[in-house]
Amino acid sequence: MAIKTAVIGVGALGQHHARILSSLEGCQLVSVVDANMDRAKEIAEKYNTSALQNYREIKNVDAVVVAAPTIYHREISNYFLERGVSVLCEKPLASSVEECDSIVETSQKYNSNLLVGHIExxxxxxxxxxxxxxxxxxxxxxxxxxxxxxxxxxxxxxxxxxxxxxxxxxxxxxxxxxxxxxxxxxxxxxxxxxxxxxxxxxxxxxxxxxxxxxxxxxxxxxxxxxxxxxxxxxxxxxxxxxxxxxxxxxxxxxxxxxxxxxKEPLRAELEHFIKVVKGEEKPKVDGISARNAVxxxxxxxxxxxx
The missing domain is CATH 3.30.360.10 (Dihydrodipicolinate Reductase; domain 2)
Known part of the structure; x- marks a missing residue:
């Protein structure tokens, strides 16, 4: 069964997450989200998926990529982690150590996968x-x-x-x-x-x-x-x-x-993310490592x- 995914924030980097997820074997890109609806529609049409303006409208997904501005990382990541959805959050994990701690604690409390996009x-x-x-x-x-x-x-x-x-x-x-x-x-x-x-x-x-x-x-x-x-x-x-x-x-x-x-590091990162969601691998860069970097x-x- 394909892993259902969504990308939140399809700007300069998020668009590439969408591009790769739309082509990964065993993965289905069900929607892309952006505050700019025209941008969301542009990327959605390009990769044959649905466009949304509000991440809370995303339904029935296994994993999401959070590529929105850093100030929204805690809010968006915690929303999905609380629902048992695996999250790959772009770096930095959050704007402050306190916000990072909140995200890490939420992932631990709900036993949800949390990975952070330290692509190197x-x-x-x-x-x-x-x-x-x-x-x-x-x-x-x-x-x-x-x-x-x-x-x-x-x-x-x-x-x-x-x-x-x-x-x-x-x-x-x-x-x-x-x-x-x-x-x-x-x-x-x-x-x-x-x-x-x-x-x-x-x-x-x-x-x-x-x-x-x-x-x-x-x-x-x-x-x-x-x-x-x-x-x-x-x-x-x-x-x-x-x-x-x-x-x-x-x-x-x-x-x-x-x-x-x-190779394309972003593709390798997303392939790893999907394997973590499937339970085949452990996160290379988890929330604690990313929190310490912040x-x-x-x-x-x-x-x-x-």
Whole structure:
């Protein structure tokens, strides 16, 4: 039996959720929802489904994607979680730690699946490095984008940097000891460019830079650990890595080769979501992980605005 799904919010990102769900095997896109009814109708016609203006009109679904503006994430997610519907909520999970806690508690209370759209977990280059790295000592991550005028309801920390906050926490696997941060608003009323230095109890240091006002789009992660170096280009889905190898008493630098099979991370994420709904897999990024990322983001913003 097909998993019945709906997408709430079919803007720049939500439209792609609708596109993929409409084509996934074992999945039926029963409706799309948007406050702009003309937009909802446009996407619904494109993917042969029904258009709604109010998410409360959705009936008989197994799973929903929440791709509405962040300020509505708690309201919409809790509505469906309370009804036993599985939810994939786009990042950030919510606008505050308190709202995140509300969503997580609701999912636990009603035993409903909650996944959060930290899409880089499904980037094949990232998946390769997850398998290879052991004890990171230093990370340098840049996520720079051109100004589009979108997602201005949140600052660049919640919009872009949060991807790398969550990825670095997954890689380091240690509690945070200290956070330093700077940032400025340039073209919007919120922080448009930010830098954060996170020190972990393990001794690892992570330097994060995020901008939505850059000339070029750059998505890169560099990781250094004992005897190893990894460089990821998120956009190109490529990995460059080197490791010191000892052979016959001599140390040499060996280039590591990775067979990175390029794919669309969003499609992989939605395929995973459907498998979670079916009970075939456990969430890769659950509500607690996403909540913790929001907590770090909130601390970074607080440091900047102080």
């Amino acid at each position: 977990h499904f980037n094949p280059a990232v998946e390769c490095v997850f398998k290879e790295t052991q004890t990171p000592g230093f990370l340098e991550i840049h996520r720079l984008g051109v100004f589009t005028g979108r997602s201005l309801d949140v600052d660049v920390v919640y919009d872009l940097m949060i991807h790398d906050i969550e990825i670095s926490s997954t890689l380091v696997k240690s509690k945070i000891e200290n956070i330093e941060a700077i940032g400025v608003a340039v073209l919007s009323n919120h922080i448009d460019i930010a830098n954060a230095r996170i020190t972990y109890e393990s001794g690892c240091v992570c330097n994060l830079t995020a901008s939505r006002i850059s000339k070029d789009k750059i998505r890169k992660l560099r990781l250094f650990e004992k005897n190893s170096y990894f460089s990821i280009d998120y956009s190109e889905q490529s990995v460059e890595a080197y490791r010191i190898i000892e052979e016959n008493g001599n140390k040499t630098i060996k280039k590591l080769e990775f067979n990175v099979e390029k 907590k770090v983001a909130a601390e970074i913003v607080e440091k900047i605005l102080r």
